[in-house]
Amino acid sequence: MFQDILVSGLVNGGVYALLAIGFSLIFGVARIVNIAHTAFYMLASYALYGLLVKAEFPLVVAIPLSIVSVVALSLVCYKLVIEPVRQHESAVLIATIALALIFQEVLLVGFGGSFLGIPAAVDGFASVLGVRVSNQRLIILAVVAATLTATWFLLYRTRLGLAIRASANDQEIANLMGMNVNRVAMYTVGISVALASIAGVVVAPVFVVDPLMWLSPLVTMLAIVVLGGLGSLKGSLIGAFIIGYVEAITVFAVPAGAFLKGAVALSIMVIVLLIRPEGLFGVVFEEER
């Protein structure tokens, strides 16, 4: 059981980390609470299903194509829907909720409400620490690790990354230093949705694909981001593994744990916030006036 917890927590935590870091990036740079974030994750799963199972593209084509198309769609949505109302914080919220609902309903009409399965890219099992782990889960781990490293490289070792971090730190000063803040915000949306769609593509063969699959990771992701501190990338990463392990421990070690895993994870978030209202690694923002 101990090994089960170890592996399952690692895999789930990794997927959560991809989602939470993307969400944190958009929040940090553009101050957008993007409720539709996990809807893009769902869209990527569906795109992979459509391309791989329906259109029978080979895997090497289907995966990049679904990621690129979802990112392109997100940029269009950002330009058409989010940017015109960015001044109104509550309007942005509603707009992203409405977007998520629209995606959900379009998928419901297009693919039906049934659970869809995607064949695993690789079959078989490997033995890690004495636990039988499917190879697909190992691939998830590898992809997550690679993506996180790439994101880290992009953010901390390139000029674009510098601009993104600068905008997140202080939008106005970044603008005064000659960065095109709006364009940086757009790049950030692209990167963030790319992370979400990578997560969607790698988990699609393991989880079932259905039009409501965006709701449960949404709540977990929000819990992680709040737990780690809004806008803090380090916080999101650590928060993701904390919540991943808490869920794994609840499921494996507590009776009726499957029902309680969300409740326990969220309760931990609430408790942490009561002790430290800005989250584990959050920065206390000066009240904006």
Place this chain on the structure above:
Amino acid sequence: MKHLLALPRWVWANLRSEVFVLPSRTLVFVAVLVLLVLPFVYDDPYVLRIITMTAIFAIFAASWDLLAGYTGQVNFGHALFFGVGAYTSAILSRHLGISPWLTIPVAVAVSVAAGALVGGICLRLRGSYLSLVTLALPLIVTGLLFAFPDFSGGELGITGLKRVVTGAVGNYYVAVVLMLVSCFTLWKIGDSNTGLIFHAIREDEVACRASGINTQRYKVLAFLLSALFAGLAGGLFAHFLRVAGPSSLEVALSFQVVIWGVFGGAATIYGPVTAVFLLYPLTEILASFDMFKEVRLLIFAVIVLLVLLFMPGGLVPWLRDKAERVCPRCKHRSVFTRHQCRLCGAELR
């Protein structure tokens, strides 16, 4: 004869000078009259049922507005109070067999207690943190309910509850009258001194505290009042549908109320109520056509999106600003056809 006519004449004079001078007030007056006499004219049970549900959700949306619109504590888990109200009255009614006339007040009390708890938790949080934490709370309660299925009915919820009164018309009047009373009370609270402090807390809490106002106490008060009316709506909902299920705690319901609130225009009370009266029947009517059944949520979301793009402040304030102008001197409103303020005579531009 003169004495007999004194009261109607007084009422008419007041109506003419206070209500009919502004299109918004006239509209509210007409709407209230229509709601009250509708069952005498047209008692189709399907229509009455839709309006009853609309009235229940209107209380819920208005209660959210007091907390999120006025006080700025944007609650993303308002379904918590609704669900607590629904489940409390359902459990009391099912396990103890108490009459709805007693269970709903108890449900309101429990919901207020929940409001005190949530308000206490949320005192330390602000902005997006508050929204996201409150989003989590109903989910924690749902998890607990699922973990004790014998008590809560699990996924199916608690079914077979009693109606408040028998008959569609009776239930209609219970819901509509309570809705009118609640919304008017909420609007009055929003218009009062307390409401002014709520506005101030939303705009600038630090300045508000610097002016010697105990903002913590007022924030908890906002949570209590909001939970009171949301719990009332939840209790009515459970006894009207005769079931209290996990759907009353869903994220979707919490989002729905946010959509109603922002779509109608936050911090107005009448805005969210109008939004519910437009959007809820719309989705129900769309659902009754087979061709729209599948896409009704899609149509709903697209309408919301379009309204937001063109009127980010909400539908009702946008319409109101078209129909009425604010006097630059005395800040009272006059109908847009006037060139001078109806009260102080100042030039309207």
